[in-house]
Amino acid sequence: MGKELFSQDALVSWEELLLETGRILEGDNAELEAKWMIEEVSGITQLCDYKEQAKPIQLKRLNRLIERRVAGEPLQYVLGRWQFRELDLFVDDRVLIPRPETEILVGYALEECKSKKSDLNRTRPLNVADLGCGSGAIGLSIAREVQEVSVWCTDASQGAIAVTRANLAGLGMAGQKVSISQGSWFEALPEEMLGKFDIVISNPPYISDSEELPLEVSEWEPSSSLRSGPLGTEDLSFLLNNSIEWLSAEGLLILELAPMQADVMVEEAKNLKYREVKLRHDLTGRNRVLMAKKPL
Numbered sequence: 484m485g486k487e488l489f490s491q492d493a494l495v496s497w498e499e500l501l502l503e504t505g506r507i508l509e510g511d512n513a514e515l516e517a518k519w520m521i522e523e524v525s526g527i528t529q530l531c532d533y534k535e536q537a538k539p540i541q542l543k544r545l546n547r548l549i550e551r552r553v554a555g556e557p558l559q560y561v562l563g564r565w566q567f568r569e570l571d572l573f574v575d576d577r578v579l580i581p582r583p584e585t586e587i588l589v590g591y592a593l594e595e596c597k598s599k600k601s602d603l604n605r606t607r608p609l610n611v612a613d614l615g616c617g618s619g620a621i622g623l624s625i626a627r628e629v630q631e632v633s634v635w636c637t638d639a640s641q642g643a644i645a646v647t648r649a650n651l652a653g654l655g656m657a658g659q660k661v662s663i664s665q666g667s668w669f670e671a672l673p674e675e676m677l678g679k680f681d682i683v684i685s686n687p688p689y690i691s692d693s694e695e696l697p698l699e700v701s702e703w704e705p706s707s708s709l710r711s712g713p714l715g716t717e718d719l720s721f722l723l724n725n726s727i728e729w730l731s732a733e734g735l736l737i738l739e740l741a742p743m744q745a746d747v748m749v750e751e752a753k754n755l756k757y758r759e760v761k762l763r764h765d766l767t768g769r770n771r772v773l774m775a776k777k778p779l
């Protein structure tokens with residue numbers, strides 16, 4: 484890589500390594516990324532611990548992380564984990580890196596879970612399906628943050644299912660509320676759940692085949708997580724058309740989409756006779772979430 488990395492015999496403190504790692508990484512976020520890498524390798528979180536010396540095996544690991552990052556791999560894959568709401572998720576290149584806008588999507592779903600629970604005098608937990616679960620970010624967050632819920636996490640990708648399972652293992656007792664299965668969209672759900680989901684939620688692939696993406700995305704994240712087809716709206720349309728029979732009478736479909744797709748998808752939802760079709764926005768005020776109640 485043309486840059487001098489750290490010798491494993493070096494007697495060097497984490498403080499020095501932090502500075503040097505930031506210098507090697509370069510770029511706007513170099514200091515912060517260096518701090519995250521050092522924390523990952525050392526396990527230290529307190530400022531005073533930065534005076535301690537790194538062990539050879541830790542230097543070896545740090546070298547490897549730096550090499551991967553300098554080669555262009557996204558920081559989240561290099562660290563092998565990423566924070567999503569209350570979860571510390573394991574992530575690798577089999578899954579999309581969970582995004583901040585998806586944390587907002589989950590926030591809207593949680594509001595709905597709350598109002599659904601108070602709406603009806605419930606004798607059973609809410610049923611939620613997270614379709615295209617990837618790392619499990621959406622479904623596992625709902626299992627973690629909603630008490631009375633049963634969550635089905637599904638994905639077509641075997642790799643994604645393995646990552647969701649790994650993250651489920653870190654969920655503790657809340658993990659008992661989650662079922663995970665592989666298959667294309669609704670094919671992965673058990674037939675006895677037809678008409679029983681209070682919420683179907685998905686962040687499906689919604690980028691068109693021709694749209695250009697930053698290299699860090701297109702070269703590292705799975706294309707099957709990103710691209711939907713020539714229009715970009717193919718999976719969104721599929722989910723709109725096929726959720727109806729899986730939703731309960733007052734069931735809600737919640738979809739993440741790109742702002743430029745919002746109007747056309749609202750139109751499509753209305754044509755399908757969904758009720759109370761609404762758009763919600765992300766932190767930058769752009770339409771990002773479509774919510775629609777099952778047609779009568």
Ligand SMILES: C[S@@+](CC[C@H](N)C(=O)[O-])C[C@H]1O[C@@H](n2cnc3c(N)ncnc32)[C@H](O)[C@@H]1O
Nearest residue numbers: 581615616617638639640667668686687688708
């Ligand atoms: C944009 S990623 C979302 C991942 C995760 N839910 C999140 O929000 O971070 C879309 C996911 O849909 C999955 N997917 C793509 N086509 C699918 C299909 N036909 N059936 C089920 N899942 C599919 C991909 O494997 C990927 O994990």
